[in-house]
Every structure is written in structure tokens, then in C-alpha cells.
Amino acid sequence: MPVARLQRILLCLLPMWIILSTASSHPQHSICQLVQRTAVCNNGKLSSVPARLPKDLEELQLNDNNIQTLQNNSLLDYPSLKTLSLACNSLEKIKSNTFQDLKLLQSLNLAHNYLHVGYQETSHALKTLPRLRALDLSENKLDDEMIATLLQNLTSLEYLNLSGNLLERLDETSFSDLHQLKELDLQRNIMYEIDGAFDSNPKLQRLNLAFNYLLCLTDFHMTQLVVLNVSHNFIEWFSSRQDLNDTFLLETLDLSDNRLFFFPFLPDHSHLRNLYLSQNNVRFYEHLVDNSTLPNTTTTVEFYNMNKYTGNVTVQLWDESIHGDIASLEILDLRGNQVQYFPQGFIHKMPVLSRLQMRTNCLETLNLTSEQFSGSLYELDVSNNRLNQISADVGMLTVLGNLTYLNLSLNNLELLPSGLFSSLPSLRSVDLSYNNVDICFPEESETKTDNRTTCADWKNIASLRQLYLKGCNLKIIPSSAFTGLSLTCLDLSDNPGVIVQESIKSLRTLQHLGLGNTHIKDFDFSHFQSLQFLNISGNYLSHVPPSLLNLDIKVLDLRDNNMSTIPVAQANTLAQKLQTVFLTGNPFNCCQIEWFGAFETTKTINMVGQSHIECKDLFQMRHRVERFQAFWCYQKGEPIWWYFVLVPICLSFVGITIIVLLTSKPKKLPMSIKKKCLKRTSY
Helix, strand or coil: CHHHHHHHHHHHHHHHHHHHHHHHHCCCCCCCEEECCEEECCCCCCCCCCCCCCCCCCEEECCCCCCCEECCCCCCCCCCCCEEECCCCCCCEECCCCCCCCCCCCEEECCCCCCCCCHHHHHHHHCCCCCCCEEECCCCCCCHHHHHHHCCCCCCCCEEECCCCCCCEECCCCCCCCCCCCEEECCCCCCCEECCCCCCCCCCCEEECCCCCCCEEEEECCCCCCEEECCCCCCCEEEECCCCCCCECCCEEECCCCCCCCCCECCCCECCCEEECCCCCCCCCHHHHCCCCCCCCCCEEEECCCCCCCCCEEEECCCHHHHCCCCCCCEEECCCCCCCCCCCCCHHHCCCCCEEECCCCCCCEEEHHHHCCCCCCCEEECCCCCCCEEECCHHHHHHCCCCCEEECCCCCCCEEECCCCCCCCCCCEEECCCCCCEECCCCCCCCECCCEECEECCCCCCCCCEEECCCCCCCECCCCCCCCCCCCEEECCCCCCCECCCCCCCCCCCCEEECCCCCCCCCCCCCCCCCCEEECCCCCCCCCCHHHHHCCCCEEECCCCCCCCCCHHHHHHHHCCCCEEECCCCCEECCCCHHHHHHHCCCCCEEECHHHCEEECCCCCEEEHHHCCHHHCCCCCCCCHHHHHHHHHHHHHHHHHHHHHHHHCCCHHHHHHHHHHCCCCCC
């Protein structure tokens, strides 16, 4: 009987066992997404390469897993692979025959692993990839010796990424087998020397050496290079080989964030278009050529051991030809240097210059005529210098017909060329912030000296869209100051007491308006139906201007005003439109913060500095609005003076009660004190 019962039980379980066994034998694709011939198996906590994927896969992504070793048989089932990515695993080694059958593999990503552990065996595996074109070995803690071993015989390689490793010194053997190499990324290593490292790479076009410890780049002779990035190093000198007559193909040279003292000594023949020199110590020394002012000053500099084939090289520091060929230059970025002037003819040598960025230098004067700027100039930024005047004749202003962006902010300007802005037909953005230039009145006779004026005029410039006049000590803006303009951005902030209401009424196209720190108490914004960004911080506003409620404002800055609350109805209206609001620095009333809840519950609003928005309670104590508990506040409809009367009454009642007790039972209290406090001592 028990045997028969057991048989019946087994027969009942048989269908379930069949279903489970069938499911267990079916290929598991749940951790991988299959798209045509690509399998994406990222972030799957895999410890090995998944099996039973389609055999005709051409791309396999295994990023962000836990694979430590690739075994010899790990990829046997996928001989058609062309792209394999194993970035961000715990990969320590790749067995020698892992890639034996991957004859079609062209791209291999091994970034951010631990290949320094088993680099020797991994190098044998890489040698079995005859068509490998792109290899990423970044972030693997590899040093010079390991890299040299890994790259042996990879003659087909065209793209190589070695960034974020521990490379210190490169020489002529480092990449000697990479004859097809076109792009090399070596940024974020600890390199201090690259002696002849790229002489065996005649096809190299893009080289990134940023964020290393290089001290100089002399004898530059890589004529085939198109892009060179050596930013964020410690380079004091850059000079190309002087004895080469070949034309360099270099188009972009980035030397920013270094320690350059001199303008780089560029090739005599080149196609250089973009030169980035920001955040260096570059200045010009042409004034030192006259030894009568400084008789002990040298006019030459000598470079020792520039390369092993030539002797020492002596160059004239002040010779204008030392700058090399800059005739093709379109972008020159000299921000954050120490330039006091341009050498004679320097600007004229760049006939196609479109962008000149000179922010934060030491320029004291700027003569657009004598410098002979080209008609290609599109952007001129000379902000944060020491300029007190700009000069230009009418003919020069006519030449600058392509100038679109002009930034003159943060200078000491008092004089401008007459008609400077009206003579520039393409002008779109002007920044005159933090200067001493006023706005011209139509009826006033302008103060002119040699075709220069003390005020600026923008009337009827059809192209102008952005105008910045922050901190110009403006008091009254003429009613016709913006006549004929279609401005989308106007910033008049940091002009305390300026009167602007009438002058800007006509600017119905405004989208961005800055009136911060202008001492306004109220303002009618109903004329600006296109307004999206408004800065009215640092003023005397006690309430949100009602005219804002009908506008589609996206960003509103109300910091540092006198607002004690925002009515709930207004808060709900604004909450439906605003994306960003600034409210810190207002003396909000802790008992009237319902507006905070209206903003907080609207998930689409970003209250910048929310944790720093404060309010004051009945006793003038400060609290963070987001943490304040309202049980200390009076209920709606109760007069607040009642609380100020109630507190003294309560204190008086307590005091009277104590006095009554002391007078009604005068003997009991001393006896109680004596009993509890005056105990007999033990001595």
C-alpha cells in the first residue's frame, strides 16, 4: 500500500518536473539584451562570459560586471565578434589563448580594470588579434614597462587609450611597433619626459598629453599631427624645430593651464587654426628691445640640448617672426595671462582671426585702428583688463562689420569711439558692465575729444539682442535709450537708485531682465509678456509684484528683499509656472509660511538654497522654514497682540501665587528648606 501511494505521488509530480527541466535547459537571456547582432550584458553581476548567446554575435558588451579572468574557452562560441567591451570589471588577466579564434575582432575595451596584475599573460592574448584597430587600456594602474610589454607587435592598432595610468617616461621604444597609430590618449598619467616617443608613428594625427607633469616641449617636429593637447601641465617653453621647411598640418594646439612665459615659438609653415593659451604667464617683451631703458637686459635666449642632432640654439626674443606662422589662426585664447599690449603688427598677421579672447589680462589701451583687426573678427572679449579708453576711426569700425559679440566689462572705461556701436551692423551682444560709461541723452551735446565720447548710444541697432549694463553707476536712463531695439536680454543690476520704468516699456521682446540691487520697491512688469527670467534680488520689495502673476516666468530671483510672506493664492499661481525660484535672505514670518508648502509640493519647482530659507517667530528667533513647527503660532483670525498680553498675565499669576503661599504659611517654607537642605554633618 505505501508503495502504491508513492507511485501515485510521483505520477502527480512528473508534469511539474518536466516543466522545470525544460526551463532549466533553455538559454538564459534575461541578463542580456539582444539587438540584432549585439548583446548588451552590462551591470549583470556576471563573474564569467555568459554562454548560449547567438553564435553570430558581432558585438558583446560586458561592462560593469565582476569578471576577474578570461579563460581560454570564454569566447569560443562567438568567433564573429568585432567589438568586445569589458570596462569596469575586476579583470586581472586574460589567458593566452582567449582570443585565439577571434580573427575579426577590431575594437577591445578593457578600461578601468586591474590588468597590472597579470599583464604578461594578457600581452600574449593581445598578440593573437591580427585586425585589432582600437584598444582601451585606461585606468589599469599600468607603468612604463607594463605598457611596453602589452603593446608589442600590435602593428594594426590605430586608436589607443592609455589615460589614467602610471606612465612616467616615454622614449623611442614605447610605441615603436604601432606604425598605423592615428590617435593616442595619454592624459592623466604622471609623465615628465617624452623623449622621441612618437618618432615611430608617422600617421599619428591626434595626441592628448593633458594633465601630466611635462616641463617643456622643445624641438617639436611632428609635421603630421593635426591636434595636440598638452593643457594642464607645467610647461614653461614651447618651440618647434627651427631647421624644418616642411609645412606642419597642425590645426589645434592647446597649451592652456601651463606656465608659459612667452608666446609659443610656432612652426614657420603651418595650418594652425585654433590656439589655446589661457591660464599661463604669457606676456610680450618688445619694449625691452630698446636697451637704453634697460641697458642690462638681454635680447636673446639660448636653448641647450634641444635634440641630440643639433647644438644649442639662440633666438631673438623680440623678433616678431619668432611667433611663427599664424596666418591661418581663427581662434586665439589668451585669457588669464599678463599681456599688457600687442607687439607691432601682431594682430595684422592674423587676417582670418574670428575670435580673440583676452579676458583677465593687463591691457591698458586698445587701438582698433593701429592694431589692424581683420574684417573676419566675430568675437572680441577684452573684459577684466585695465582699459581706460578704446580708440578707432570710422574706417576701422566699418571694416569690423562681422563683429557680433563685444565684451568690455570690468575695465575702467571712460572714453569710447564715437558711434562705436551704431557702426557695427552685426552686433548682437554688448557687455559694458562695471565701467564708468553713461548712456547718451538725445538732446545733450556729447563730450567729444578726437572722435571719442563719454557716453554710449544704442538706438536703432536692429541686430542687438543682449545688453549688459551692470554696475555702471547709472542714475537716470533716457526714455529713448532703447528706441528701435529688439532686446531679448537686458541687465541693469547693481545700479542703486536707477530710474528705468519709462525707458524699458518699449522692450516687449525681453525674455531676460536683471534689476537686482536697483532699490526698487514696486514695479509694473505687465508690458513684458515674453519675460521668462527675472532678477529682482537685493531690493526693497515687501511683496511679489502682482503684475508677475500674469506672466509665464520660468526663473524668478527674489533674494534679499523685505518680504514677510507670499499670499497662498499668489504662491499657487506661481507654482504652476516657475521652474526655479530664489528666496533666501528675506525676513519671512514663521506664522505665515503656507506659501512654502505650495512650492514644496510642486515637484517641478527648484527652490535654490531651500535649506537656507529662514523665518522669524513671535520672539524674533530665526528658524529654517522647512523645519519650523507651527504649533507656536496663533490660529487664523486671532490677533497677534493677544499673545503679547497673555505672556505677562501668566507670569504675573505665577508670581502672585508664590507670594500668597509665602504669606499664608510663613513657617512651613523655612522648615521645609531646613529639613531638606540643612542636614547635620558627620563631623
